[in-house]
Amino acid sequence: MRVVFGIDVSKASSEVAVVIDMKRIKLFEIENNRPGFNLLGQELSAFENPEIIFEATGVYSNRLCRFLNDNNYVYTCLNPLEAKKQLDSLRKRKTDANDAWRLAETQFRFSRPTSHAVSPIYSELLILSRHYDQISCDLVKCKNRIHRSLQNTFPEIEMVVDKKDTTFYWNIIELFAHPDLVTSLTLNEVFLKLQQISTHHAKSWLLKKAKYIQDLAGITYPVCDVTSSEVNQIQYLADQAVQLIKRKDMLIKRMAKLAENYPDLEIIKSIPGIGEKTAVLLMGELGDLHRFKGSSKLNAFVGIDIRHYQSGDSVAPDRISKLGNAHARKVLYQSVMSIASVKSPCHIKDFYKHKKQSSSSTKKTAIATMQRLLRTIYHLVLNNQMYSYEIAKGR
Template sequence: MTVAFGLDVSKATSAVAIVNDGVTVKQFKIDNNWFGFQNLLKEMKEYAKPQIVFEATGVYSRRVQRFLEDNHYAYTRLNPLAAKKQLDSLRPNKTDNNDALHLAQTQLVIKRRLEYYQKPVYHDLMDDSHFYEQLNEDVVREKNRLHRSLQLTFPEIESLLSRPDGEQYWNIVQRYPHPDLLEELSPDGLGKIIMETTPKNISLNRAIMVAKKLLHLAQASYPADRVEAPSVSQTRYHAKRVSELTRHKQQLIKAMTALAKSLPEFDILMSIPGFAETTTVLLIGELGDIRRFSSSNKLNAFIGIDLRHYESGEFVAADHISKRGDTFARKLLFRTISNIATVAHYHPNHINDFYQRRKKQSPQSGTKRIAIAAMGRLLRTIYHLVITNQMYIYGVKRQSF
């Protein structure tokens, strides 16, 4: 006797269908809360090892997922695109009840693979990584807004330091977003203020040098808005927001590092030249437990760098990557290839060897295309090291990568 539970999960409720050897036993609806899950648990306990399948619906299906894991039930979480392809021919009338029923019916035929159980630490790192990405986007947005408002209040201040970035710069902008605020200040007095408000200790001489340059920029400035204009307070606000968001990012990386250090792959990834703590913890957060992939090709597909080939008749299109996977992970790996190439002079590695060799062999291919090929080589390396629990050593078992 094979029993399948199909769940169509929405925001507040889930449609449930129970199919026993192809016969529909029961269909009902539950609320996605403690009471609803207890009703579902009561039904599942009626059967030994029921097959449970539901379609991933973002944050809405996470409650169902936790409920099943807390009660030690194996389940199949179906990708929405895969579900659409598998169920389209069965959906003349699409309803939640029909979707749940079709999921249960097809589960008995297709025998879908069970979801790999990942420790809670991987889910925590994944959530933190996604939040880090949001903070990154917020920082970029606030920096753009700060730049715009400074063009109205004190555009010259952006040339004060080597680049308009960092805690010292943002603190100065918050205090002096308009050149009129610097009137009647002496270089020595302003230097002391800058030294006291700089997070990292700097010498008084250095602070006075910065103060002199700031005063010179203020004398040359002719801002678009008066010192009483709303844009001045807006500039202060954006500078403060950039500073706060950047500190939050740093605190988040520290928390993620503390979590990730308990995982064996942390030290493995850190052994690869070009990997720093930030790169390592973010990559673990995006990839999760790599052991759940049966091959490195599936890891490539998860990232979205698997090749797509198309031909029809005599026409053969150029191969291109699918880009269906994790966008942030692709960006992270792309930057990592650059880091690996940078440190290769002191820390040689076969990833950079491959990258440089391909650049010489195919200079017309373009740096981006070659970097993507190197990303595939890097993922194969990571997969091999994690599966075999080995540290990276240049030249050792290179043929296995």
């Protein structure tokens, strides 16, 4: 006897269809809360090894996954695109109840693999990774607003240091958002203010920067006075930028602490050009690599699998699907750029330089290198092996 529970998950409730040997037995509704899941558990416990199938519905299906994992049930969480392809031909009438029935009935037709239970550590790393990305977006918006306002107060102050992504730079902006805040001070007073916000710069360098700031304040021509609200706005935004940078650093430290006992972290870090920040972000976005049956599945998950189209004499250029994890693609791209600039020998860097010589498209070169990097990470993690250039270049 084969028992299948098809579950159509909505925001607040779910339709559950029970099918035994292709015969419809029962349809009932549960609330997506503790009483509702307890009712589902009672129904499941009436059968031995029931098959459970449902479609991933973003955050709404997460509670169901948690309940099933907590109670050690094996289930299949179906990708929405895959579910659409499998059910569209059968759907004559689209309702939640019909979807539940069809999910259960098609389980007898399709060989669907069970879903891999996600470790709480990887789930937490993913949450932190998305939080990090959101803060990065907030920081970009903050920088753009400051840049626009500085054009009315003190645009030359942006020339003081080259690196614009440090707390030192934003503290300078906060201190000297208007030239009058500089001209009212002596050279030594400007130097002392820089010394207060600096943690590692030499005194001679800070004195040189203090003189440079005074020179810039003497040649600029501000649109507004120092009493303008725009100056207060710049100071507020600069302080926000400092807090966002500190928050990003804190998140990376927390991710590294969570992942420190997992061998994946040191394995990924062993690839030249990948540091701790990139490694933990990759762990968060890619998750447990053991759940993938091959590197091609991992490519599809990220969305860099190649789509080929040919009809008659017409052949379209190959393109990546972009149906996977956009956040992972972003981290992988940054990883490739970092590896390409590293001095240490790395076969990923060799591959990138070789492809760049034979291709005029930087984007295509980067994507091809991302695929090579992803295969390397997959192989190393599955074999619990540290990176070796001598071994890698021989493959």
